[in-house]
Amino acid sequence: MITDLNIIIRIWITLLGRPVNKVADVLNKTYGSIDEAWFAAENDDEILLSKDCFFYENFIKPEVRTESIKIYEECINNNIKILTHENDNYPLNLKYSENKPYLLYYKGSLPAEAGIKDEYLLGVVGSRRCSAYGRVNAYQFSKSLSECGMGIISGMARGIDGEAHKGAIASNGYTVAVLGSGIECIYPKEHVKLFEQIAECGCVISEFPPKTPPLKSHFPARNRIISGMSRGVLVVEATENSGAMITVNYALNEGKNIFAIPGNINSANSFGCNFLIKQGAICTTSYGDILEEFNISCDDPNKVNKWILGLTGAEAAVAEAILEGNYAANDISCVTGRNMGNVLSALTMLEIKGIVTKGLDGAYIIKK
Amino acid sequence: MIVHVNTFGLSGIKGFFVDAEINLAKGLPYFDIIGMGNIAVKEAADRIKPAIENIGYKFPLGRITVNLAPASIRKEGAHFDLAIAVGILKCAGYIKSKIEKYAFIGELSLDGVLRPVKGIMPMIQSAAQSGIYKCIVPLENADEAALVNNCKIFPAATLNEVLYITENSRNPWRICENNLHNNVSFGDFIDVKGQKEAIRAAEIAAAGGHNILFIGAPGCGKTMIASRIPSIMPKLSIEESMEITPIYSVLGMLGKEGMLIRNLPFRTVYPDVTKAGLIGGGNKPVPGEISLAHKGILFLDELAEFDRNVIQSLRQPMEAGKVLISRCGDFVEFPSDFMLVASTNPCKCGKLLEGNGRCSCTPYQAKQYLSKISKPLLDRIDIHVPVRQVCFNSEKSNETSSIIRERVIAAREKQKKRFAGTDIHLNGKMTGKQIREYCHITTECELLLKSAADLAESSMRGYEKFIKIGRTIADLDGRENINEEDIAEALQYRFLDSFRPEVAV
């Protein structure tokens, strides 16, 4: 039975130093249990811990103890739940990952609580600055995969992350956002609404106490949780040095499947994916590729092109041109040989019929 | 003894008749000029006396009073010199023949040489209107003065020559035919690679007189396309040229050649322009760029970089087609009926539309950039169109400008018929009421507009702009009814309505 005090003690452990698991090990060895350590630290006479220990300073500071109580109360007041690694609902994949988080703060429902099996969890990662191509793929892949019952895990950052969550939400699927900041410190600001939606139909998780600001150094740790929780990782679009590649590194070390969507060889945004494919990642051109690898069945993954029926000649020609990878009106006019007026009005109609969508850079992409 | 000499003054870009009255009376030597003249006018006395003496005449002794009537209108410039000098010479008896049929305009130098003046054309136009058909002007102004029909121009190089002309008959100056047809060719759209979307938008803008904004990276071809718009506009009529040329005349921009402005004006303005430079003004009010662009195109390069106050000052003239400039209680009016063409970067680094993450702006910078453009001005721009770098050369070549121009002219003819009896002649100038009156759209079109608004989560302000553009698209196609395709195409020309740069990065 874990009581309030047990949890406060575990919060206290995470505040002492990093890596947290090492701290816990040392205290277990020195005092027999971490609970004993807490009471010992309260009492100056019983300090057995060596003064050279890397967390000695924090260990004897009473402020750290008050801090952990404060954090606990804050969580209670703000409906933030706390999950320790001893809990049964602790995500299975994460439990067996190296350097698993000692304690997690979360809002919403964990995969186990939502009834999502751990082998149905997929990490979807990519650059914050992404092209329309990446944006739409992140959305569409996540949407289709969550329709088939998979849970989408991502980092709620701008760009690919955000689109991945939105795709899952659009199909009423399950999605987990792992934050690089505290839960009370939503970043980026424009994702406040998205945050609420994720907490509603999925789960928002953070390793950091609620008021922690989003520091750069937090993000690699965040990425390790994304990778840790997932059975595999889908890289939608990534530049050479993006954070997504860090997640991939964790995933590789843990022997997980890496899926990569190929991209334009001339685009810096595609470098990461194309590089990973060269290195042996699974070249992913349809969400069916992922289902197949995981042996998850879903009806007819290759349901492309059906919509071409029921369009006017101009609309169909324009749609086909976009499907071939022509994103701007000029190129479409050139490929189809149709005049610009024709192409532009077809584009509007396709957009209204929900077949194409205009990227925010004004380029067009097929929706389905 | 009183002598009257005809001459002309300049108010803004219009000439007005001035009766120079010269009175020579007995008394101590005295020379004064009255009648609301500025310093240049007052100083005339000091130029005229030596000029007369230096061409070999004795300056009359006595009290000389010059009155420039009507005394209620402010007068500026040194071009009254000649009329005053002629009047004094007449008083002194050096000129025998009658001079009432002549108008005299010109500035004198101390040695009696005639200097050219600015604004000769509007002054001669005014002379013709007041029934004075013989004008003596400085030699260098002869070609420009001769642009005015039904006025005989007698140019003179010196004051002596002026006296000769008044005493003997001489053939009037003959205008060089070339001066009436001076057409330089503009660039042609056939030289532009790709960019069909922007060229199509330019065609619609030219046909309906819609203001247009090009959005794209530096060097992607915005300026190249904008500068070719005159090549698809209808050519100026002679009447229009006669209306425009005086504006250039008063600024002395016609030069010695004095050619009629036959090219559609295309005025490029950069963000460093001052308010006076743009809309006109100054101590002696002169026309600004908006008036130089009258009947033509005003091109604002890098719209987002302009000073907000300068841009705000465009509103009233754009609405009225003219600008009123006040100075010491007087108003001067300049025409300013132009089509606005503008260009801008989409973001600070300019590469936002080039895709593939080439833009290096932070989301905040990207969002800030276009929001610097004044909203009221943006509301007056019907068409915004993205321009992207052309990356490969496989595109078919474009049509020649003259083919496009034929369609534009045909579309304008349709509009002229439609708006006969109203004060407008272009779709782009329609008011909300006129749109409802002249553009009937079907229920299907209305539905289309509604669904488009839903899709854009309706930041779309009103459907009117789309209907206006749709009207022009139908006119270009020679149709009276506006169909769904026209509206669907029109919806594409409002790029900024659905553009949220902060998310695009």
Ligand SMILES: [Zn+2]
């Ligand atoms: Zn930029």
